[in-house]
Amino acid sequence: xxxxxxxxxxxxxxxxxxxxxxxxxxxxxxxxxxxxxxxxxxxxxxxxxxxxxxxxxxxxxxxxxxxxxxxxxxxxxxxxxxxxxxxxxxxxxxxxxxxxxxxxxxxxxxxxxxxxxxxxxxxxxxxxxxxxxxxxxxxxxxxxxxxxxxxxxxxxxxxxxxxxxxxxxxxxxxxxxxxxxxxxxxxxxxxxxxxxxxxxxxxxxxxxxxxxxxxxxxxxxxxxxxxxxxxxxxxxxxxxxxxxxxxxxxxxxxxxxxxxxxxxxxxxxxxxxxxxxxxxxxxxxxxxxxxxxxxxxxxxxxxxxxxxxxxxxxxxxxxxxxxxxxxxxxxxxxxxxxxxxxxxxxxxxxxxxxxxxxxxxxxxxxxxxxxxxxxxxxxxxxxxxxxxxxxxxxxxxxxxxxxxxxxxxxxxxxxxxxxxxxxxxxxxxxxxxxxxxxxxxxxxxxxxxxxxxxxxxxxxxxxxxxxxxxxxxxxxxxxxxxxxxxxxxxxxxxxxxxxxxxxxxxxxxxxxxxxxxxxxxxxxxxxxxxxxxxxxxxxxxxxxxxxxxxxxxxxxxxxxxxxxxxxxxxxxxxxxxxxxxxxxxxxxxxxxxxxxxxxxxxxxxxxxxxxxxxxxxxxxxxxxxxxxxxxxxxxxxxxxxxxxxxxxxxxxxxxxxxxxxxxxxxxxxxxxxxxxxxxxxxxxxxxxxxxxxxxxxxxxxxxxxxxxxxxxxxxxxxxxx
Amino acid sequence: xxxxxxxxxxxxxxxxxxxxxxxxxxxxxxxxxxxxxxxxxxxxxxxxxxxxxxxxxxxxxxxxxxxxxxxxxxxxxxxxxxxxxxxxxxxxxxxxxxxxx
Numbered sequence: 001x002x003x004x005x006x007x008x009x010x011x012x013x014x015x016x017x018x019x020x021x022x023x024x025x026x027x028x029x030x031x032x033x034x035x036x037x038x039x040x041x042x043x044x045x046x047x048x049x050x051x052x053x054x055x056x057x058x059x060x061x062x063x064x065x066x067x068x069x070x071x072x073x074x075x076x077x078x079x080x081x082x083x084x085x086x087x088x089x090x091x092x093x094x095x096x097x098x099x100x101x102x103x104x105x106x107x108x109x110x111x112x113x114x115x116x117x118x119x120x121x122x123x124x125x126x127x128x129x130x131x132x133x134x135x136x137x138x139x140x141x142x143x144x145x146x147x148x149x150x151x152x153x154x155x156x157x158x159x160x161x162x163x164x165x166x167x168x169x170x171x172x173x174x175x176x177x178x179x180x181x182x183x184x185x186x187x188x189x190x191x192x193x194x195x196x197x198x199x200x201x202x203x204x205x206x207x208x209x210x211x212x213x214x215x216x217x218x219x220x221x222x223x224x225x226x227x228x229x230x231x232x233x234x235x236x237x238x239x240x241x242x243x244x245x246x247x248x249x250x251x252x253x254x255x256x257x258x259x260x261x262x263x264x265x266x267x268x269x270x271x272x273x274x275x276x277x278x279x280x281x282x283x284x285x286x287x288x289x290x291x292x293x294x295x296x297x298x299x300x301x302x303x304x305x306x307x308x309x310x311x312x313x314x315x316x317x318x319x320x321x322x323x324x325x326x327x328x329x330x331x332x333x334x335x336x337x338x339x340x341x342x343x344x345x346x347x348x349x350x351x352x353x354x355x356x357x358x359x360x361x362x363x364x365x366x367x368x369x370x371x372x373x374x375x376x377x378x379x380x381x382x383x384x385x386x387x388x389x390x391x392x393x394x395x396x397x398x399x400x401x402x403x404x405x406x407x408x409x410x411x412x413x414x415x416x417x418x419x420x421x422x423x424x425x426x427x428x429x430x431x432x433x434x435x436x437x438x439x440x441x442x443x444x445x446x447x448x449x450x451x452x453x454x455x456x457x458x459x460x461x462x463x464x465x466x467x468x469x470x471x472x473x474x475x476x477x478x479x480x481x482x483x484x485x486x487x488x489x490x491x492x493x494x495x496x497x498x499x500x501x502x503x504x505x506x507x508x509x510x511x512x513x514x515x516x517x518x519x520x521x522x523x524x525x526x527x528x529x530x531x532x533x534x535x536x537x538x539x540x541x542x543x544x545x546x547x548x549x550x551x552x553x554x555x556x557x558x559x560x561x562x563x564x565x566x567x568x569x570x571x572x573x574x575x576x577x578x579x580x581x582x583x584x585x586x587x588x589x590x591x592x593x594x595x596x597x598x599x600x601x602x603x604x605x606x607x608x609x610x611x612x613x614x615x616x617x618x619x620x621x622x623x624x625x626x627x628x629x630x631x632x633x634x635x636x637x638x639x640x641x642x643x644x645x646x647x648x649x650x651x652x653x654x655x656x657x658x659x660x661x662x663x664x665x666x667x668x669x670x671x672x673x674x675x676x677x678x679x680x681x682x683x684x685x686x687x688x689x690x691x692x693x694x695x696x697x698x699x700x701x702x703x704x705x706x707x708x709x710x711x712x713x714x715x716x717x718x719x720x721x
Numbered sequence: 722x723x724x725x726x727x728x729x730x731x732x733x734x735x736x737x738x739x740x741x742x743x744x745x746x747x748x749x750x751x752x753x754x755x756x757x758x759x760x761x762x763x764x765x766x767x768x769x770x771x772x773x774x775x776x777x778x779x780x781x782x783x784x785x786x787x788x789x790x791x792x793x794x795x796x797x798x799x800x801x802x803x804x805x806x807x808x809x810x811x812x813x814x815x816x817x818x819x820x821x822x
Contacts, residue, residue, distance in 0.1 A: 692821025694753070694814040699745045 002057055007069035007086045010045045010052075010096060011135045017041025018128035025121030035111035038124035042107050042131060046100035053093040060093040061568050066205045068141060073210065075144070079200060081214060087141035087205050091357065091572040095138040095289060098361050102281045102368050103131050105533035109372050110273035112529035113379055123163060123271065130156035134282050138289055143192045143202040143217070146290075150188060150254065153283045154181040160278060161270040173266035180263040184253015188290070191246030195297075198225075198243065204293065218296035222574055230302040240297050244304030247294055248311075251287030255341045257315045262640050264338055268330040272375030275330060280337045280371050281364040288344045288360050292353045296574035299351065309349025309430075313451045316342030320458035322636045324465065325629035328385050329374045332466045336411065337367055339455060346452060347426040350433035350445065354569040358548045359422035361565075365544045366410035366419055369537035373404035376530050377470060380523040381477075387469040388626055389479050394471040396523040399531045401471050403538035408467050410541040412460040413610040418545030424603050425550055427452050431602055432595075456606055457613040464617020469625045476626075477521055551591050552599035729770035737763035750802045750812040754795075761791050 017037050025034040053061050060067045066089035075082040088096060107127060114123055133152025140146035154177075162174030196202050199220040206216045221240065228234040234241035251257065256264035267279050278284070291298060291308065298305055316339045323335035340363050347356035378385055380397050394401040410419035431449040525531070548565030561567075575585070621627060632638065689700075736759055743756030765784045772780030802812060809816050 690821065692818030694817060695745055695748070698753075702741055702745065 002063070002065055002067045003069060004052055004056055004067045005069055006048050006052060006056070007067060007088060007139065008071055009048045010100070011086065011132055011139060013041045013044040013048070014128040014131035014135065018125045018132060021121050021125040021128060025125065029118075029121065031111070031115065031120050034121040034124050038128050039104065039107045039111065041128055042100060042104045045131065045135065046104050049093075049096040049100045052088055053097050060088040061090050064571060065089075066092075066141075068205065068207055070207075070209055080196065080202075081209070081212075082142055082144040082202060083209060084145060085141045085207075085209070086136075086139040087207075088139060089205065089572060090568050091289075091292060092138045094357060094361060094568070096135060098364050099131075099134055099138065099282050102364050102537070103134075103277060105536055106273050106277040106281070106368060106372065109276075109375065109530050109533040110271070112527050113273055113375050114271065119163065123160075126156055126159045126163070127274070127277070130160065130278060130283070134286075137286055141204050141207070143195060143204070146204075146293075147185075147188060147192060150250070150286065150290075151185065153278070153286065154178065154185070154254070157181070157267070157278050157283055160274040161267045163270055163274065167269065170269040173263070173269040177263040177267050180260045181253045184250045184260055187246045187249025187253070189250075191243050191250065194238065194243045194246060198240070218294075218574055221296050221300060222576065225300060227300040227576070228303065230306070232303070234301065234303045235307075239301075241301035241303045244294070244298050244301040245307060247290055247297075248287075248304060248308055251290050251345070252311065253287075254290075255284050255287030255345070256338045257287070257311050257342065257345060258318060261315060261319065261338050262636075262643060265331055265334040265636070268328070268334050272330065272371060272378060275334070276368045276371030276375065279334065280367040284337065284341055285344070285360045285364070288341070288348060288356055291345070291348045292357055292572070295348075295353045295572070296576070298348070299574060299576045305349050305351065307349075308345050309433075309448055312342045312345030312347075312349050313430075313448045313455075314342070315339070316346060316455040317451050317458065318342075318637070320455045320462065322633055323462040324458060325633035327388050327634075329377065329387050329390075329466060329470060330371075330385055332387075332462060333367070333370055333374055336370075336459065336462065337363075339459065340367065340411070343423060343426050343452065343455070346430060346448065350430050350448070352426065352429035352433070353573050354566045355422065355425040355429055357569060358565050359426060362410070362418035362422040362541070362545050365537055366407040366417075366541040369407040369534065369541050370404060370411070372530070372534055372537065373400050373407060376400040376526040376534060377404075377523075379526050379530065382521070384477075387466065389476055390470045391473040391476045391625065392471070393523055397525045399525060400534065403531075403534040404471070405467065406538040406541050408463050410545075411463055412614055413456060413606060415607060416542070416545070418541050418543070420607070421545035421548055421550065421553070423456065424606050425548075427456065427606050428550075428552075428599050428602050432598075453606060453609055457609045457616075460610045460613025461617045461620075464614045465621045465625075468617060468621040472622060473625045477523075550599065552596045553603065555591075555596065556600070726770055726774045729766060733763045733766040733770065736760075736766065748813050748815055750805070750814050753814060754798055754802065757798075758791060758795070761787055 017040070020037050021034050025037065028034075052067055053059055057063065057067065066087045068085060068087045070083055070085040072084050073081075074084040107124070110123070110127065114120055117123065130153060133149050133156055135149070137146055137149025137153060140149055158174045158178040161177050162170050164170045192202060195217055199217045201215050201217050201220060203214050203216045204218070206219055207214050225240060228237070228239050228241040235245050236242065253260045264279055264284065268275050270279075298308070319335045319338035319342060323332050323339065326332045326335060340359070344356045344359050344363070347353070347359060377390070377393060377397065377400060380393070380400070381390060384390070406417065410417040413420045413423045427449060430445055430452050433445045433448075546562070549559075549562040550566075551561065551563060554560070554562035576582075635641075740756045740758075740760035740763060743759065744753050747753050747756060765787055768780040768784050768787070772778060772784075805817060806812050
């Protein structure tokens with residue numbers, strides 16, 4: 001066990017930044033100050049994270065034991081122990097590195113994007129607070145502290161989605177995100193309880209605290225528990241499968257999977273850097289982190305794995321089909337994110353945990369890039385987000401165009417770009433996953449592979465459509481869209497961010513204002529603080545995948561073993577003794593020629609499919625970018641309407657008629673008003689006695705005295721008699 | 722003829738009744754006050770009579786107690802009456818009926 005107290009600096013630097021920005025930045029209202037504090041604190045986190053991950057004591061990514069930092073003992077009751085302690089092992093090390101680094105770039109980008117906004121300090125305070133919560137989530141060394149971070153990112157997500165508090169859409173989206181996340185959090189919490197009941201520990205790592213040996217959950221599971229059978233009954237049996245399913249319910253909330261996915265597209269009401277940081281690169285991948293962190297549990301519960309794989313694949317294709325028909329550039333990317341998260345869960349579900357994390361990382365690069373690129377486009381377009389009003393922007397915004405094209409190639413899965421390696425690994429691992437699915441299981445791995453491949457094609461199509469509508473074709477800046485009401489739609493979609501020239505803007509905090517596109521409008525390229533992060537991310541999206549080139553690819557160019565990423569993560573993945581798992585491990589190491597051949601063939605197939613997708617995209621949309629899309633896709637399969645109609649409305653109706661008007665007004669208020677009414681009636685009845693004349697009171701007292709006397713005399717005589 | 726216990730009690734009863742009736746029917750606050758004193762003294766008379774009858778001085782001690790309380794009551798009661806008179810230029814207790822209903 002290695003201790004390194006620097007670890008706490010990673011999480012507390014952003015917290016300090018948030019506090020300073022909130023307390024001092026709010027007074028100063030100086031953008032330079034707020035931006036420097038915010039970016040500076042993240043820079044500290046980044047440097048420390050990379051230092052610990054790569055340098056200190058051999059680097060957390062390369063040593064076998066996690067680097068721990070026990071800050072204080074939080075709860076210690078009986079044999080329940082929850083520390084406020086951090087731990088960086090190989091998994092959280094990778095997460096910490098890309099979160100801090102991508103976070104830093106997005107912070108820098110945001111200083112340009114948010115320029116002129118009156119809530120500048122507030123924005124960066126929230127953003128720093130988010131970084132604190134996210135880093136707590138991934139560096140926590142036990143489930144409970146992880147849950148603190150889990151809730152923290154949910155809160156910050158709520159605050160940042162609802163950043164434009166004067167905008168009704170943003171407030172509603174924030175509420176929706178929070179409520180949906182809470183539904184999922186229920187699962188995580190019950191899952192943690194169950195973990196403790198089963199294993200007597202909630203720690204992630206074996207460690208010694210205060211001279212006391214603490215065993216990790218996973219060590220216990222591997223040593224003392226056996227795999228659950230592949231049955232429906234295992235889900236409710238209260239064993240490892242129940243834990244797996246409950247934790248996954250939380251993951252569906254946080255990572256926007258079916259059925260809790262509708263909040264993420266709505267979350268695009270927040271500022272674009274927020275969408276990039278929280279709703280693409282970091283927070284939404286927390287669900288994947290949770291699953292991979294608990295992989296020992298999942299490997300023992302094939303039913304949970306199967307559910308994850310099915311949900312992941314279903315979400316991937318469902319969201320991809322919606323993304324094809326969206327006209328808001330951020331909505332396309334939002335559904336794309338949901339779809340890619342589905343891929344990650346598919347990978348986790350078929351037991352390819354390392355690949356899931358690999359895709360998390362490459363996705364963080366290219367999706368952050370695409371979102372920041374869209375932010376740059378929106379910035380250049382005077383806060384127009386509707387792609388129908390763009391077109392031919394490659395002439396006006398060359399840097400944005402080239403960088404975004406890198407992201408586009410990456411997400412489509414064109415070789416050497418980062419997305420290719422990770423996505424292709426997922427496809428291959430899905431195809432080869434006979435590990436967890438007993439033969440004859442409904443919806444086997446071939447079916448999942450088919451779905452994933454189709455999703456890959458759809459991905460290429462919708463991304464190409466987005467690129468074509470935005471950057472190619474003719475300029476449509478003044479294009480009027482039929483049926484659109486400027487007052488509502490435009491205003492709702494517009495973002496704050498004044499341009500410094502509006503003096504009246506300064507009068508009101510958070511005031512939003514739609515900039516109608518002037519007639520002599522020319523889109524402009526964004527300032528360097530926005531383009532430099534784009535360039536760095538474009539570079540990473542291009543070459544970032546090379547850290548995890550699988551054997552089948554690297555052997556093509558004669559390099560035997562280039563899959564550094566997988567080797568780094570290997571110790572994190574529990575080596576279960578299940579025969580299927582052992583067989584799969586050996587198969588993965590053997591590099592048998594026919595297996596390699598198969599992988600190459602499949603990779604070739606997916607490249608061809610991606611190329612076909614891009615070709616379809618160009619073919620359909622280059623000539624007629626405003627082509628009408630199927631209505632059902634444009635309306636997102638009417639999922640929101642379904643939820644509203646079948647869940648929200650009935651609950652609202654039940655609450656209104658039964659709970660509010662029936663129970664509360666009728667029963668509770670009835671009791672209270674009844675008591676009051678009774679007292680009032682009784683008072684009215686006896687009010688006549690209070691005549692107010694001293695003499696009648698005296699008479700009544702006398703009568704009373706005589707009555708008492710009479711009583712005593714009566715009973716006295718009776719006794720005597 | 723030495724008066725016997727019954728005579729004392731009868732006198733005491735008559736005095737108490739006069740006092741009680743006076744309290745109920747008199748409208749003058751001073752008069753009511755005097756009637757209350759009358760009732761107290763009727764009770765005192767009973768105490769003394771019994772004390773003599775049983776040859777026990779406890780009753781007489783109680784009389785002192787009652788007198789002391791009566792003196793206190795007189796002070797407070799007269800104070801209230803004076804204050805009431807200052808406010809309403811009257812000592813008619815039927816005028817003091819602000820708390821009616």
